[in-house]
Amino acid sequence: MxxxxxxxxxxxxxxxxxxxxxxxxxxxxxxxxxxxxxxxxxxxxxxxxxxxxxxxxxxxxxxGDAEVVDAAGPVDFFPPDTAYPLWTAVGTAVLGLGVVFGPWLFLIGVGVLVPAVIGFVLQHNNRRGVSE
Structure with a gap:
């Protein structure tokens, strides 16, 4: 690093x-x-x-003398299936379109984006003791 x-x-x-x-x-x-x-x-x-x-x-x-095998092993935890990235992208797109077309669409984008980001960040907080 x-x-x-x-x-x-x-x-x-x-x-x-x-x-x-x-x-x-x-x-x-x-x-x-x-x-x-x-x-x-x-x-x-x-x-x-x-x-x-x-x-x-x-x-x-x-x-300097490391080999590829030295970095082998599990990298990190990646969630297998979640819809939050999709809803975050949709909310961001609608928010961006709201900047162009008006505040009503911007507010809809905020309404979609904020819960999506909160869900995205907190989706694994209830699984702290579970090893996957």
Whole structure:
């Protein structure tokens, strides 16, 4: 994880410097905004990877002499069947269309999206003691 964290930190710094230089030398703000958002997204991923590295320690990909078999085994828990990703996507799409077509559709999108996200986040809270 450390290797990935260093890489994404470098990407974030690159985009931040590019945004600063572009913002200083250009007159149009769209490119500056796009580069700034790219820097923030890379910084978010870098932050997550640094936190994961601090919590989990070095992974097999950090060792110079590691082999593919060193990373074998279960990766994580993935829910086998759930409708929440579909409803989250539908709610997001309706919310986006509501921005274009009017507040009534936006509110419908919020009404679909909020319960979908809450369900998506909390769907496995009642299974804490169950090993799957």
């Amino acid at each position: 450390r290797t990935s964290a260093v890489m994404f930190t470098g990407v974030a710094v690159f985009f931040a410097v590019a945004a600063a230089v572009y913002g200083w030398t250009s007159v149009e703000p769209a490119g500056t905004a796009a580069l700034t958002v790219a820097a923030l997204m890379a910084a978010l991923i870098a932050f997550f990877l640094w936190q994961s590295y601090a919590r989990l320690g070095a992974g097999p990909q950090d060792a």
